[in-house]
Amino acid sequence: MQKSDRKPKFLKDYAPPDYLIEEVALDVALAPKAARVASKLRIRPNPKVATGGKPLVLDGEDLTLESLTLDGKALSPGDYEVKDGSLTIKRVPARPFTLEAFTTCDPEANTELSGLYLSRGTYCTQCEPEGFRRITYFLDRPDVLAVYTVRIEAERDAAPVLLSNGNPVARGDIPGTNRHFATWHDPFPKPSYLFALVGGNLAAVPDEFVTASGRKVALTIYVEPGKQDRCAWAMESLKRSMRWDEERFGREYDLDVFNIVAVSDFNMGAMENKGLNIFNDKLVLARPDTASDGDYVSIESVIAHEYFHNWTGDRVTCRDWFQLCLKEGLTVFRDQEFTGDTRSGAVERIGAVRILKSNQFPEDAGPLAHPVRPPSFIEINNFYTATVYEKGAEVCRMLQTLLGREGFRKGLDLYFERHDGEAVTVEDFVDAMADVSGRDLKQFMRWYTQAGTPELACSLDYDAHAKTARLTVSQIIPPTPGQAKKEPMLIPLKVGLIGANGDELPLTLADGTPLVDGLLEVTEREQVFEFRDIPAPPTPSLLRNFSAPVRLSTNLDPGQIEFLMAHDSDPFNRWQAAQTYATNLLTDGARDGGNIERVTGKEAARLAQALAVTSRDSSLLTAYRAEFLKLPGEADIARELSRNVDTDAVHGAREALRKKIGEEIRETLTELYEANADSGPYSPDPESAGRRAVRNAALDLLVATGDTSEIARAERHYRDATNMTDSIAALAILSHVQAPVRDKALDHFYARWQDEPLVLDKWFAVQARAASSSSVETVRTLLSHPKFSLKNPNRVRAVIGSFIHGNPTAFNRPDGAGYRLLAEQAIEIDGFNPHMAARLLGAFESWRILEPIRQARAKSVLQDLAARTLSTDSYEIVTKTLGEG
Ligand code: BES
Ligand code: ZN
Numbered sequence: 001m002q003k004s005d006r007k008p009k010f011l012k013d014y015a016p017p018d019y020l021i022e023e024v025a026l027d028v029a030l031a032p033k034a035a036r037v038a039s040k041l042r043i044r045p046n047p048k049v050a051t052g053g054k055p056l057v058l059d060g061e062d063l064t065l066e067s068l069t070l071d072g073k074a075l076s077p078g079d080y081e082v083k084d085g086s087l088t089i090k091r092v093p094a095r096p097f098t099l100e101a102f103t104t105c106d107p108e109a110n111t112e113l114s115g116l117y118l119s120r121g122t123y124c125t126q127c128e129p130e131g132f133r134r135i136t137y138f139l140d141r142p143d144v145l146a147v148y149t150v151r152i153e154a155e156r157d158a159a160p161v162l163l164s165n166g167n168p169v170a171r172g173d174i175p176g177t178n179r180h181f182a183t184w185h186d187p188f189p190k191p192s193y194l195f196a197l198v199g200g201n202l203a204a205v206p207d208e209f210v211t212a213s214g215r216k217v218a219l220t221i222y223v224e225p226g227k228q229d230r231c232a233w234a235m236e237s238l239k240r241s242m243r244w245d246e247e248r249f250g251r252e253y254d255l256d257v258f259n260i261v262a263v264s265d266f267n268m269g270a271m272e273n274k275g276l277n278i279f280n281d282k283l284v285l286a287r288p289d290t291a292s293d294g295d296y297v298s299i300e301s302v303i304a305h306e307y308f309h310n311w312t313g314d315r316v317t318c319r320d321w322f323q324l325c326l327k328e329g330l331t332v333f334r335d336q337e338f339t340g341d342t343r344s345g346a347v348e349r350i351g352a353v354r355i356l357k358s359n360q361f362p363e364d365a366g367p368l369a370h371p372v373r374p375p376s377f378i379e380i381n382n383f384y385t386a387t388v389y390e391k392g393a394e395v396c397r398m399l400q401t402l403l404g405r406e407g408f409r410k411g412l413d414l415y416f417e418r419h420d421g422e423a424v425t426v427e428d429f430v431d432a433m434a435d436v437s438g439r440d441l442k443q444f445m446r447w448y449t450q451a452g453t454p455e456l457a458c459s460l461d462y463d464a465h466a467k468t469a470r471l472t473v474s475q476i477i478p479p480t481p482g483q484a485k486k487e488p489m490l491i492p493l494k495v496g497l498i499g500a501n502g503d504e505l506p507l508t509l510a511d512g513t514p515l516v517d518g519l520l521e522v523t524e525r526e527q528v529f530e531f532r533d534i535p536a537p538p539t540p541s542l543l544r545n546f547s548a549p550v551r552l553s554t555n556l557d558p559g560q561i562e563f564l565m566a567h568d569s570d571p572f573n574r575w576q577a578a579q580t581y582a583t584n585l586l587t588d589g590a591r592d593g594g595n596i597e598r599v600t601g602k603e604a605a606r607l608a609q610a611l612a613v614t615s616r617d618s619s620l621l622t623a624y625r626a627e628f629l630k631l632p633g634e635a636d637i638a639r640e641l642s643r644n645v646d647t648d649a650v651h652g653a654r655e656a657l658r659k660k661i662g663e664e665i666r667e668t669l670t671e672l673y674e675a676n677a678d679s680g681p682y683s684p685d686p687e688s689a690g691r692r693a694v695r696n697a698a699l700d701l702l703v704a705t706g707d708t709s710e711i712a713r714a715e716r717h718y719r720d721a722t723n724m725t726d727s728i729a730a731l732a733i734l735s736h737v738q739a740p741v742r743d744k745a746l747d748h749f750y751a752r753w754q755d756e757p758l759v760l761d762k763w764f765a766v767q768a769r770a771a772s773s774s775s776v777e778t779v780r781t782l783l784s785h786p787k788f789s790l791k792n793p794n795r796v797r798a799v800i801g802s803f804i805h806g807n808p809t810a811f812n813r814p815d816g817a818g819y820r821l822l823a824e825q826a827i828e829i830d831g832f833n834p835h836m837a838a839r840l841l842g843a844f845e846s847w848r849i850l851e852p853i854r855q856a857r858a859k860s861v862l863q864d865l866a867a868r869t870l871s872t873d874s875y876e877i878v879t880k881t882l883g884e885g
Contacts, residue, residue: 005084006872008376011322017139018054019092020046022189024146026136028116030123030154030199032108034064035116039103039136041146044096056089056099059133059140062115066102087137101137110134111791111832119265120224122200123159124278126271129321129380132192142318143423145189152199153181159199161222165190165274167256186274188254189421191317196273198222198261205231209239209253212246217253221284222261230285233296233684234260234303241304244338249412251311260284260303264757267793267835268384270302272309279306282758282794288682290759292725293689300342305335316416319423321380325372325448326426328384329392333400336393343686346571347623353546353572356394358635359386360549364453365642366845367883369480373426373448378876381835387451394549395447399430401492401519401547402444403437410436443490443523451480454489456522456548459555462537468510469497469534474526475550481883491522494544494570500536502567508532518544539563544570558584558603565610571624578614578628581607582657586637589653593646599657608664615694616668622676622690629697631658634808644851647812651771658704666705669698673713682723689725696729703733715741718748728762735770760787761798768802775810776817779803783825790829793836800825804843811843812850816857819844823861827868834871841865841877 023042028035043056065082068075070092080089089099110117115134116125125135133140150164155178162171166186173180202222209217219238221231238260245251255275266280283302286295312334313327340348363369363386370385372392377383400408411433419428426448434441455476462469473493477486495518497505507515510530520529539560543552556564561584564577585607589599598604615625634654638645662669676695678688699717702710714737718730727749734745746767753759768779782788782799789795804811804822811818822843830837847858865878 006378006875008378010376011320011373012375014320014322016049017046017141017144018049019043019056019139021139021144021146024148025151026148027151028135028153028197030107030152030159032118033106034104035107035123036066037101037103037105037136039101039138041099041101041138042096043092043099045094053091053094056092058087058089058137059085059130060087060103060137061085061130061134062110063103063105063134063137065137066104068102069100071097072100085133103136105135112835113265113267113793113833114835116197117265119263121158122198122202122224122261122263123154124198124200124261124263125196125273126267126278127195127273128193128271130193132195135195138192140192142191142193142320145191145317145421145423147185147187147189148195149183149185150197151181151183152197153179154199156180157201159201161198161200161202161204163196163198163222163259163261163276165194165196165276167275186255188274188315190274190314191423194272194274194314194317196271196276196278198276198278201225202261203228205235207235207239209242209258211242211252213252215252217242217255218257220257220259222259223281223284224262224264227262227281227285230287230290233286233291234284234299237300237303238307240300240342241307241338244304244341245308245311245334248337248341249311249334249409251308251416253310254315258307264794265792267833270306272306272313274310274314277306279303280794282761285758286684288684288723290724290756292723292728292762293684293692295724296684296689297339297343301335301339304338305331308334308338311416315421316419317423319425321377321383322373322375323425324380324383325388325392325395326424326429328389329372329394330396330429332389332393333396336397344621344623346575347621347627347686349545349572350575350624350627352390352393356386356390356549357639358633360390361453361551362635362639362846363387364391364451364480365478365639366848367481367881368842368845368877369451371449371451371483375449375482379838379873381873382838382876391549398447398492398548399433399441399444401494402439402490402521403433407437408433441490443488446487446489450477450486450489451483452478452486454491454548454550455553456491456493456543456550457553458493458540458542460538460540462534464537467532467534469531469538469540471495471520471529471531471540472526473520473522473529475522476525481880488523488525491548491550493520493522493542494518494547495520496541496544496568496570497531497534497538498541498564498567498569499538504569505534505538519547539567541568541570541573543573543576545572546576562606562610566613574614575624575627578607578611579632581610583632583637583640586632586650586653586657587640589657590637590641590646590650592644592649594649594652596652596656599653600660604657604660605664608661611661612665612668615672615698621686622694623686624690626690626693626697629694629701631661635805638808638846638849641849643849645849645854646851647808647854648814651809655704658701659706662701662703662705662710666702669702672698673702678722678726692723692725692729696726696733699729700733703737711737711739711741715745718745724759724762728766731763732766732769735766738772754787757792757794761794764788764795764798765802765806768799769806771807771809775803775807776813776821779810779821790825791832793833796829796836796840800840804840812854814853814857816854816861819858819861823865826874827865827870830871830874834873837871838873838877841874841881844878844881847881 025040027038107116107118114131152162162182164184169183169185171182203225205221207219260277262279262281262284270279308331312330415432457474561581568574614628634650637650676691703714714733721727734742826837826840862882
C-alpha cells in the first residue's frame, strides 16, 4: 500500500493548486484483475499562481503506469518520477497542454472499497475523499473542477449496465467482440471526489420527475436482479425530496437523468456523486417483511441527504477538506428539515438531538475533540465525524434561528448565486448570511473554530415585589486538546416562562421591548436578562427546541421539571423534561457502584405516572408519545455521570427503573399495547409507524417486569408479527430474556431469513447487543458463524459495531475482554480496510470517563495497539485517543 505519511496537514497551509485540470476524458475498460484506464487531461497553469515552470505533481495510489504522453509525445522514464503516492512530471509547458496517461488498477484486490472495486460482481467506485487517485493520476483535491466525458467498456454479459456521471451520450456494441461500451458526459464542472462509474448486471427500476420549470428527468434505481420489488419506498422518497428542495429552497435538479445504484459492500451509507448516487443497499431496499419502520425512515432521509448534496456539495463544493462541514453539516441540516416537514418537527428534533448527544457530545468531551472545522488532520477519512456532521448541522440551524427561516433562505440563495460552480469556504457561506441579514457574524464564527460543548448554566430568580424575573446565564467552554482557553460564543437561547396554570406568559424585557419568539442572544461569559410584568413566580422553559448545541444546567427542582413534563408548550422541551427527570434519577442510581433505591422509590413512581399521562394523551402524535416511553440509554447516563463510570451500575440502575415503571403503570401499558394493534396491511406512514412504536415501547416495559405472562406476550408478538418492525422489536425484547423462548425465536428468525443478507444482519445485531455475562463469548461465536465475513462492512457493523456501541456492559467488561475483542478484530480489518478499522476504534473515545479498573484495561489495550504497525488511519485514532502526545 502506497500511502500518505503520518504528518498532519494544516488548514493554515492551504495553497491553491499550481495547475488546473479543466477537461477530463476517461476511457475505462473494465476487467476484474486489471481494469485499463486511459485518461486525457486538459491542463493549464493556474493563472492565480505564478507557476513558472514548476513540476506537475499528480496523486496516484496502487496504480500501474503503462505509458504517458504530453501533447501527443511519449514521455520517457527520465521525464517523470513515480513515488510515495505521486507522479511528478519534471518539466511541463507554461501554457495549456494535454497529458495522456495509461494505467491499470486491480478492482478485485481492492479491499479498502475506495477507488474502483467489485461488490458481488458489480464494478463500482467510491472516490470521496481521496479515492479517485486509485483510479488514475490526478490533482485529487476538491478545488480542481473539471468537465468529464467518460467512456466505459466491458463484457456485455458480465456488465450489461454501464453508468457514469451526467447524461448518457452514446452506447453500442464493439463489433467482433463480446464487449460493449457507453459514453457519459457531465456538463457541470466537478471535483474528482464526485466522479463515479458503475458496471454490472443490475435490474433497473425506472420512474420520472418533472421539475418545477417543466424539465423531465428520468429517474432510475439499479439493484441486484430480483430485488426490484424493494425499491418503491426509495423512489417515492427521491421524488418527495426533489419536490421539497424546489418548494423550500427553490433548488431544481439540473441533468436529464438521476441514477441511484445499490451495492452490498460499501464503507459508508451512501455517496452523492453527480447524477449517480451510490448507496449501501441497506439504505435503498425495503419491503414490509424485510425492513423496519426505522429502516424506512433512514432510507427516506439518506435518499434526501444525497439528493440535496446536488446543490450543497456538488454545484457549490468545498475548497479543501477542512471545509467538509460546509457540505455535510449543511446537508444534514437540510435533510433534518425535510424529515421535520414531512413527518413531525418535534419527533425529528428529538431524534436529531438524541443522535447529537449520544455521538457528538462524547466526541467533544474526549481526546478526539475537534472544531466543526478542524485546523489539522493526519487522515481526512477520520474526519467524517459526528462533530463535522451533527454539530455542523446544529451550527446551520442556529443561523436559521438567528436569521429566521426567510432570512436563512435568502442567505442560501445568495450563497448559490455567488458561488455556483465554485469550491468555497465556510467564510463564503457565513458571509452570505451576514450580507443578507446585515448582521456581524464574527463572534458566531467561533462555532467553527472552537471545540468543546459549551456549558450553559441558567438560573431564574423572581422578585415578588418588583414583579420581575431575572434569568442569569453563564457560559463555560471546556478545554479540549490543543485549545486550553476559549472565547465566549454567540448562543441563541430560546426561552419561555410558564405561569402556574400552564399558560405561556408574554415576555417583555426590562426596557419594555417585547421578546419575539422568546429568543435571547447570549454573547458574554455571564449575562442577566430581566423580564418585567411577571405576576407570580413562573417556571422557565429553557433552550426550547434545543436552540443551541450546549449542555444546559438549571436551578429547577424536581417539582418544576415534573410541571414542565406536563405543561411545556414546546414539545421538544416537554420531552426533554421527562428525560432530565429520568436522567437525574438514573445518574443518582448509578453513582458510586449503584443505588437501586433511588430508581425504585417515590420519585420513580412519579416519573412513571407522568409518562402514563403523556403516552395516553390522544391529542399528541403517536410517534411523539412513543418517545416518552424510551428511557435515556446507558451511554447517555454514563455521559451525564462524566467520571468514575461503572457500566454495570449504570445497567443495573436502568434495568431497575424500567422494571419499576413497568410495574407502576402496567395497566396503562397494557391498554396502549392493546389499543395500538395494527389493522390492515402494513403502511410506513408516520401515524401507523407511531402506533407500532408506542406498542413496542409499551411491550418492552411490560417485559421488563420479568413477569412470565409478559414474556409470553412478547413471544406471541413475535409469532403474530406481520411486518419486520414488530418481528425485530419482539426478537430484540426476547433476546434479553433468559428463557428457552429466546433461542426458539432466534432459531426461527435465522431459518426464515438466512438467505437475506440485510435481514440476517439484524439477527447478528440483536445477539451482539444482548447484555449478559457471556456476551463477549456470544460475539466470538457470531464471528465464527459460517455467514459471518469481515469483508462485508454491513456484517462487521452488525456484529462488532452493535457490540461496541450497543452493549456497553459487555464491551466494558471489567476484565477487559470486550476491549481485547475489539482490538483483535480491528487489527485484522486494518490489514485490508483501514477506514473501517479506524472507525471501529473510535469506540475507545470515552475510556477516560470510566472507573479506574476499566480505565486501566482500556489503556493497556490502546497502548498495545499503539505499539503495532497500523495504518495511518488507525494510528491517528489510537494515538490521539491515548493522548498526552
Ligand atoms: N459524502 C458522504 C459519503 C462519504 C462519507 C464519503 C465519508 C466518503 C467518506 C455522504 O453524503 C454522507 O454523508 N453519507 C452519510 C449518510 C448521511 C445521511 C449522513 C453516510 O454515509 O453515513
Ligand atoms: Zn453527506
